[in-house]
Amino acid sequence: MTSRSYQRGLRMALPFLLPSLAGLVLFSAIPIVVAIFLGFTGWNGLSKINLTSGFFPMVVDQWVGLRNYVSILSDKEFWRVLGNTGYYIVLYVPSILVASTVVAMILNSGRKMIGLYRILYYIPVLTSWVAGALIWKWVLSPDLGAMNNLLALIGIHGPAWLQDKNWAMPGIVLASIWKDAGFFGLILLGGLQGIDPTYSEAASIDGANRIQKLFRITIPLLTPVLFFILVITLINSFQLFPQVMIMTTDAGPNGATQSLVERIYKYAFKYFKMGYASSFAWLLFVIIFFFTSIQMKMQDKWVNYDA
Amino acid sequence: MRKKSAFLPSLAYHVFASFLAAVIMVPFFWMIITSLKDKGAMLTVPVQWIPRNPSLLSFDKVIHLFRFDSALLNSGIVSVLATVVTILSAAMGAYAFSKIEFRGREGLFRIYLATMMIPFQVVLIPLFLVMKELGLINSFVGLIVPSVFNAFAIFMLRQQMMTIPNDFIDAAVLDGAGQYRVFRMIILPLTAPTLITLGVITFMGTWNDYLWPLVMLSDRRKMTLPLVLNVLNGQYTSDYNVLMAGALISMAPILLLYLVAQKYFKTGLQVGGIKG
Numbered sequence: 001m002t003s004r005s006y007q008r009g010l011r012m013a014l015p016f017l018l019p020s021l022a023g024l025v026l027f028s029a030i031p032i033v034v035a036i037f038l039g040f041t042g043w044n045g046l047s048k049i050n051l052t053s054g055f056f057p058m059v060v061d062q063w064v065g066l067r068n069y070v071s072i073l074s075d076k077e078f079w080r081v082l083g084n085t086g087y088y089i090v091l092y093v094p095s096i097l098v099a100s101t102v103v104a105m106i107l108n109s110g111r112k113m114i115g116l117y118r119i120l121y122y123i124p125v126l127t128s129w130v131a132g133a134l135i136w137k138w139v140l141s142p143d144l145g146a147m148n149n150l151l152a153l154i155g156i157h158g159p160a161w162l163q164d165k166n167w168a169m170p171g172i173v174l175a176s177i178w179k180d181a182g183f184f185g186l187i188l189l190g191g192l193q194g195i196d197p198t199y200s201e202a203a204s205i206d207g208a209n210r211i212q213k214l215f216r217i218t219i220p221l222l223t224p225v226l227f228f229i230l231v232i233t234l235i236n237s238f239q240l241f242p243q244v245m246i247m248t249t250d251a252g253p254n255g256a257t258q259s260l261v262e263r264i265y266k267y268a269f270k271y272f273k274m275g276y277a278s279s280f281a282w283l284l285f286v287i288i289f290f291f292t293s294i295q296m297k298m299q300d301k302w303v304n305y306d307a
Numbered sequence: 308m309r310k311k312s313a314f315l316p317s318l319a320y321h322v323f324a325s326f327l328a329a330v331i332m333v334p335f336f337w338m339i340i341t342s343l344k345d346k347g348a349m350l351t352v353p354v355q356w357i358p359r360n361p362s363l364l365s366f367d368k369v370i371h372l373f374r375f376d377s378a379l380l381n382s383g384i385v386s387v388l389a390t391v392v393t394i395l396s397a398a399m400g401a402y403a404f405s406k407i408e409f410r411g412r413e414g415l416f417r418i419y420l421a422t423m424m425i426p427f428q429v430v431l432i433p434l435f436l437v438m439k440e441l442g443l444i445n446s447f448v449g450l451i452v453p454s455v456f457n458a459f460a461i462f463m464l465r466q467q468m469m470t471i472p473n474d475f476i477d478a479a480v481l482d483g484a485g486q487y488r489v490f491r492m493i494i495l496p497l498t499a500p501t502l503i504t505l506g507v508i509t510f511m512g513t514w515n516d517y518l519w520p521l522v523m524l525s526d527r528r529k530m531t532l533p534l535v536l537n538v539l540n541g542q543y544t545s546d547y548n549v550l551m552a553g554a555l556i557s558m559a560p561i562l563l564l565y566l567v568a569q570k571y572f573k574t575g576l577q578v579g580g581i582k583g
Contacts, residue, residue, distance in 0.1 A: 007476065010410065012486060013403040020400035020419075023456025028422045031433035038432060051440045106324045111317065113324075119566070120328040123335065126561050128515035130533035131554040134540060135334045138341065138547045146337040149354045178331065239426060242517045246540060261518075264428050269522060274432055281429040288426060 038278035040065060045272035068279035078283075081258045084169060088259075089237045091173040096184060096233055097226065099177055103185025108192045121182040129179070133246035136175035137162065140247075168252040172243045184229050191225030192218070223303045231295050238288050241265070260284050342366065342552040349548050365552040369539070375556055377528065378535040383560070385447055385520075385531055386513040393454040393509045394502055401464035402494050406476060416465075419458045427518070435522055445526050450519065460505055467501045468494060507568045514561055532557040 034051065041062040043049075049058045072078050103121050107114055124132060139146045140161035148158035161171040199217050208216065219226075241261040244251055251258040264284065268277035341349060343361040369375050403409075404416050434453065435444075443449025471494065479489050495502070517533050524530050530538070536553050543549045 007407045007473075007480075008409070009407075013407040013409045013412075015486075016399040016403040016407070016490070017415075018399075019396040019455050020457075020461060023396065023453065024419065024422065026437060027434060027453040027456050028425075028430065031430035031437060032422075032425060034433035034436065035429050049436075051436055102327070106320075106327065109320060111320060113321070117324050117328055119569070121331060122565070123562065124331060126511065126565050127558055128517070128533050128536075128561075130515075130517055130536045130540075131557050132334075134536060134550050134554050135338045138551065139334050139337055141547075143352065144350065144354065146333060146354070150333070178334065181331075235426075239428065245517075246537065249544075261428050264431070265518070265521075268432050278429075278432055281426070281431070285424075285426055285429050289424065 035278050035281065038275050039068060039282050041275040042068070043275045045268070045274035062275065064275070068276050069283070072276070072279055072283060077263075080255065081260055081263055084256065084258055085238060085240060085260060087169050088173060088240060089234065091170060092176055092237060093230070093233050095173070095177050096180055097229065099181040100184035100188050100229065103181050104188035104192055107185065107189050121185060123182070124179045125182045127179070129242035130246055132179050133175060133243050136171070136178070137247045140171045140174075162248050163253060165253040165256040168248055168256045172247055172257055175243055175247065180233075184233070187229060188222065188225055191222050195221045220304045224305060227295070227299055227303045231292060234291055234295065235288055238284060238291075260287075338551045338554055341548050342555050344548050346546065346548060365548040366556070368549055369552045369556060373535055373539055373553065374528070375532075375535065375553065378530055378532045379556070379560070381447075381529060382514055382531040385450055386510050388447070389451045389454045389513040390506050390509045392451060393457050393460055394506055396455045397457050397460035397464050397505070398495065398498070398502065399490070400461045401468050402490055404461065405465045405468035406471070406473070406494070419461060423458045431518070431522060438523065445524055445529060447529065450523050453519075454509075454513075460509070463505060464498060464501060467498050471497050503568070507564070510564065511561060
């Protein structure tokens with residue numbers, strides 16, 4: 001590092017920092033502090049408050065301590081919603097890893113028409129979730145939808161998908177894989193292209209076949225990227241929201257597709273239980289933090305960084 | 308980097324790759340077919356895979372009844388402004404964090420990064436309250452202004468700007484250039500590719516955003532495309548020809564943008580700085 005005599009001092013930095021710093025305070029720091037307090041109140045959102053004047057009196061007035069957290073954690077609903085999310089994760093995460101690996105390997109083959117495939121695989125990523133979810137709601141329509149009519153062509157009688165409590169979540173998972181495979185495929189492609197071809201060449205000389213090379217070279221060298229994808233998909237899964245809102249009215253039969261964020265949104269902006277919803281959101285944070293930390297700890301066991 | 312890894316024989320490869328493409332395209336074909344049907348044709352069994360009497364009536368309905376043209380304009384305005392605000396503010400912040408030394412720099416940067424850990428849903432309610440306090444509910448300004456703080460963008464740009472040699476800046480300063488000139492004439496041009504990538508990501512993210520506009524906008528005339536689609540979904544629950552026409556219209560501009568900006572995504576998305 002060379003020394004820099006001309007670029008010093010807060011006075012020089014401040015004009016450049018000002019926009020983001022103001023944003024940090026107003027749209028991140030203050031909301032985080034407010035959210036912490038809200039989580040300890042029973043505020044119903046209907047009584048008018050101003051952050052600048054009436055907020056702290058309201059907090060004192062409506063203080064309930066840990067009661068929100070206790071009642072969420074002792075409510076069956078929370079555990080059912082967490083179970084729904086778990087079901088989504090069990091179906092979605094392994095599938096998206098496989099699907100995006102397939103996409104990446106197709107795009108890494110160096111053959112003709114890759115440009116076309118790349119665009120086609122990426123179109124769902126460009127589609128908004130609202131549009132994508134609307135399309136899938138119609139694709140999965142029991143009698144008139146494309147899915148069951150296509151299945152009928154090969155003699156399979158498809159389920160009622162989003163209207164069947166056992167099939168609603170798998171339907172949402174299908175749409176999510178369709179939407180995300182191109183995105184994670186392209187990230188994996190970046191990883192594949194970063195692998196030094198000499199590894200593979202050396203292995204060939206030593207007589208390794210394609211399958212051996214795939215499992216002994218390509219996949220181990222991809223583990224950092226796979227790890228990244230695993231962390232991101234898990235975080236995204238806990239934040240499952242637009243699919244549920246658009247595809248399943250009132251979150252499916254018997255609440256089969258209710259998700260954590262769907263609950264937070266409805267508690268806050270439909271039932272106006274702002275305090276309760278804030279506690280719910282903090283629990284979401286704790287869950288995400290917990291699982292991300294576990295993944296960080298576990299990475300030594302399988303992620304290979306010495307490429 | 309064009310190596311031929313003959314993982315599959317050529318024919319099998321193309322059969323497989325185009326089959327996958329076809330599977331991915333089915334929902335879009337389904338959307339287009341449906342948008343061209345009238346309500347009767349939509350409800351016939353067996354399904355008409357090719358509409359017998361194609362019509363553009365649902366598009367007409369969507370555009371005129373639902374003012375999709377104004378929603379299109381709203382989405383355009385919001386996305387362009389949010390992108391400009393994000394890029395400008397993030398580039399300025401990143402410049403300060405990478406090229407200006409000041410006390411507490413690393414600590415402040417760590418605070419910036421730490422905010423990325425908090426999910427958006429946690430700050431959603433308080434952010435709504437802040438906007439209410441500022442009188443910005445139901446306004447584009449309120450929708451856009453949180454973009455001024457984007458820790459991810461600042462992080463990405465800082466990493467990029469760190470690679471610019473300080474000698475460039477020192478030379479410019481010796482020649483009498485001020486801070487703003489250095490920023491405009493050296494920093495911005497040298498980070499242009501990253502700025503563009505970030506711009507495209509931000510534009511698409513804002514264009515497709517759902518939760519924040521859903522909370523902020525209730526005035527129909529101000530709604531962005533995803534929200535109008537959402538309203539359409541509530542009112543025309545079973546008129547899928549109308550819904551599909553709406554979905555198609557909402558997708559078109561972003562597809563065009565992607566085709567134009569494609570070359571910036573040529574090499575696959577490299578995940579930088581993820582080594583532990």
